Amino acid sequence: MxxxxxxxxxxxxxxxxxxxxxxxxxxxxxxxxxxxxxxxxxxxxxxxxxxxxxxxxxxxxxxxxxxxxxxxxxxxxxxxxxxxxxxxxxxxxxxxxxxxxxxxxxxxxxxxxxxxxxxxxxxxxxxNRGESMLMELRDTLTAQSELPEIPVGWRLEVAIRSAGASKFSGDFVVSTTHEQVLEVALVDVSGKGIDAGTRALLLSGAFGGLLGVVPAQEFLPSANRYIRRQDWDDDFATVVHVAVDLQTGDFDVRTAGHPPAILFDAWAGRWQTRESDGPLLGLMEAPEFAVNRGQLKLGDALFLYSDGMVETPRRDIGRGTDRLAGHAERLVGQGFLGGADELVKNAGGPGDDSAIVIIHRLAHG
Structure with missing residues (x-):
């Protein structure tokens, strides 16, 4: 020995x-x-x-x-x-x-x-410095998705899976907390896998810099102006952005061409789709983004997700959203603990990047 x-x-x-x-x-x-x-x-x-x-x-x-x-x-x-x-x-x-x-x-x-x-x-x-640079870029993109610390009584989870098991993804998450307000943006860049990875890296740094610096209502317009300055030909991005008051549970949801957020109402035991209209980022000069307001009570949870979670060539977003809610319903009993990873694994489409964020206000803080 x-x-x-x-x-x-x-x-x-x-x-x-x-x-x-x-x-x-x-x-x-x-x-x-x-x-x-x-x-x-x-x-x-x-x-x-x-x-x-x-x-x-x-x-x-x-x-x-x-x-x-x-x-x-x-x-x-x-x-x-x-x-x-x-x-x-x-x-x-x-x-x-x-x-x-x-x-x-x-x-x-x-x-x-x-x-x-x-x-x-x-x-x-x-x-082989090129391969090393790619690994460093991948690590940078992963670090951008690290979650901030949030107060006791709240849980924040995120899971991202790239198409084709690639380490690069066109989906990414940026988040921050400031003055008892949690801001999260889930972004889906056009393309998938490695093709969208470079644009996702560029946007993750820019959007992460905007988040928490500009007012919540100005985040999507500012992000749209940034993409417009890149002068991309056919590329765009979709975003769902939420700002949550961690003291009262009040939240604002805004989307830019993105699937709507889903709210689980623990008191009623129902799932609600929180619609908020807004065009794709990068296509219009001065778009307007509607807001959907609500409140997370004790036990409630808000789900943000990319279209890879709900849309396939044979299934539209509406049916996919119902299917996602059905998968999430099975996680209610465990308080959605570990739910992000489980949902991406079981509900995410294999041919597209998939990402989900769960913001849960615990029933027993």
Missing amino acids: NWRGGLAGVVRRVGRRVDALVRRARRSHPMAFAAILAMTVVLAVASLSWESYFPASALIIPLLLGGLLLRFKQLLVLTLFTLTVSSFVVMSRPAALPKTGFVLVLGVIGWIVITNAKVRNQLGVPG
Whole structure:
């Protein structure tokens, strides 16, 4: 047991050292270039000296590492150098061994690596920094949806699922609390998955900056002006925005081309659709957005959701809303705890981004 634990510790230390070296190599491309060239030379010498232990195919390793770490020009030099060295190594082998085929395969691999690096070079992100940037953008979009702290007696839940299991979604949530007022906006950007992810990232930062800064009645007009300034051709966004007084439970709901909010009335045991008219954001210069006012009493819950939760090619929004309310009815007994994740999983459409927000005023504060 101790031997296994010691081996595991060694593996972890080696892994940390390798990870640290890779991070340093990403930051210092000349150092990585020199190290990979040196590796190529070492593998070539080893392959010439100990043919049985170091096959010539080991020269593929530095080429693949170069594709991950080097800039385009450095990778081009490395590819030519590796092809030259590998040709010399292979030609030094006995005549019975195949030679031309290996060099051709290595050349094809080099061409693939260079082609991928050329695309990344056009973006100015050498190596695998492009993938790292995408992960950072994804994390930024996820962080924008983090929920604020709310007083005891209230529960706020959100769940988002992207189409096709992608980590990017055209649906996002921004929220804030100020002066005992909770503001939440659920936004659905045109498109889905990765296609809408970049626009969602842009809008999440802008809308998050507007929320709580401008008056609640000015949020949607301000958001519309921002989208209009982007001068997008055919892109738009739908939004449902709610402002809740956390002391009295009074709320205002406004929508911009978005499915209406649903209110669960705990006293009557009924579900109410809170309609509020408003056009899509980005299509009109100075639209007007109607408001629907109400109050969350003890036990009541307000549901905000995207069209991916209720609309499919074979089902309109009205029928989808009834279906969503039916799923939510089963969660009443558990006080809607964990309801957002469960509803997205069971009611969300698989072919579209799905998101839901639940604002619940607990029956026993």
